[in-house]
Amino acid sequence: MRILIGVWLLQIMTVGPLWLVLTGQDPALVGLGVAMVLGAGLLAALWFSTLLRDQKRLSEARHSERLANAKARFQATLAKHKSDDAAKLSDLTKKMGRTRTRLLKLGLVTGGALGLGAALFFAQVFTAGLLVAAFAGGSAAGYGVRSYLSRDRDGYTGPEVITMESDNGPARRIGGRRQKFLKRPGT
Known part of the structure; x- marks a missing residue:
């Protein structure tokens, strides 16, 4: 809208001197009209440069706003991912804690069973050894007694x-x- 208002003002400023130049025969009036048209052109150029600079700043501001919005969305997504990762890490830590507890319990039960089995094995071997020693000693003693008793006194x-x-x-x-x-x- 600013551009349209500026164009109308420029047309009004240039119509007056142009009419004076075209209707008048005086060379000073023609020079004044030309100087007015050149001054109006200079004002129009300055006005257009400020307009373009304002438009450039406005587009940069819009671009910055879009970047800020995109950055905010990115940061929100990043924060969401961080919170999801933190929740996953927390769940994994809890799961690993339960797994370690289970592994510890399983290790204790397995170690206890193996220890009990080894103790029973060695007890069985020891008992078998005692039985073999008892049978061998009993046999030797029985043989000795039998030979002693079979001898004549x-x-x-x-x-x-x-x-x-x-x-x-x-x-x-x-x-x-x-x-x-x-x-x-x-x-």
Whole structure:
């Protein structure tokens, strides 16, 4: 609208001197008309330059406003993404905390089960070893007792035992025991 009003004012300013120049025969009046037209042209040029500068500033202001709006939208989007990322990080931290707790519990249960299994294994091996030692000792003791009990209390029993009779009686006793003599082979 400012441009339209400025054009109308310029036309009004230039119509008057132009009419004077065209109707008048005086050379001074023609020079004055030409100077007025040139002055009006100079004013119009200055006016157009200020108009263009104002338009340029206005377009820069609009452009700055669009950039500020875009920056505000970008910052809002960035803030939204940051809050979403913070929420995701918080959820992940909570999830990892639960996972670590679960892993710790699972590790303790697994370690306890393996420890109990190892303890039972070693107890079983130890018990088996004790049983083997007991059976071996019992067998050795039983064999020793059996051989001790199967021996004659009076001496060595060999393949053939003969009792010697002496003149004094059926058998000679030494120290209250009957004495047995072995027959040697070939005699």
